[in-house]
Amino acid sequence: MTNCNPCNTPVDTSSKIRADIGEPVKDPTFYRSLVGTLQYLTITRPDITYAVQQICLFMHDPREQHFNALKRILRYLKCTITQFLHFNRSNISSxxxxxxxxxxxxxxxxxxxxxxxxxxxxxxxxxxxxxxxxxxxxxxxxxxxxxxxxxxxxxxxxxxxxxxx
Known part of the structure; x- marks a missing residue:
């Protein structure tokens, strides 16, 4: 995905992911490994939490549309590689x-x-x-x-x- 086209959003809002549509992925272990990596990344990237949660729903039987949604998250991360959660010293006021x-x-x-x-x-x-x-x-x-x-x-x-x- 090094040379992929970046995108501005982690989720395609015009389509909904379904459980029963499409061909099964060729390597479900690879899919699960990538999803696990993205879950870990949500600690400092809460902006992808919803998108990662959506692809986690299909880890038991991943389909091509689920893998495409996963790749979209990776494309979004490429576009926003310099963004992450910052913890700054501040007065705890509220x-x-x-x-x-x-x-x-x-x-x-x-x-x-x-x-x-x-x-x-x-x-x-x-x-x-x-x-x-x-x-x-x-x-x-x-x-x-x-x-x-x-x-x-x-x-x-x-x-x-x-x-x-």
Whole structure:
């Protein structure tokens, strides 16, 4: 992938990855190895967390479209090779949290995906992106589930960082 064309986003937003479409990859072990490497990279590159989570869903039976999604992440990394997570010295003045939910995004299960990130001062200290356990009936319900996740995380961090509660 050294000479590949870089791309600006880690995920193709116009198409959804499905579990049952396409030919199986020729070397599933190689696919799993690359996915594992990308999982490790998410520690300092939270911008690829969602994309990596999506390709992890198919590690048991990877298909060509899943491998193409993996290659897109690699192309994105080539474009953004100088970007990574910086931890800077800062005065700990606040804990700030953001959350988002994507209603019925998964075409296979119809479950929503929710995610959050938490900043301590200027530094990102916690983040998550995962499929919700239950099917939401509306976008508002999916958002409420996401808010519940971030409130639990923020409460735990408040106890750890500030000794609150």
């Amino acid at each position: 804990l700030t949290a953001y959350t988002e939910a994507d209603w019925e995004r998964c075409p296979n299960t119809r479950r929503s995906t929710s995610g959050y990130c938490v900043f301590l001062g200027d530094n990102l200290i916690s983040w998550s992106s995962k499929r919700q356990h239950t099917i939401s009936r509306s976008n508002a319900e999916a958002e409420y589930r996401g808010v519940a996740n971030i409130v639990a995380e923020a409460a735990w961090l408040m106890c750890c960082v500030f000794g609150a509660f």
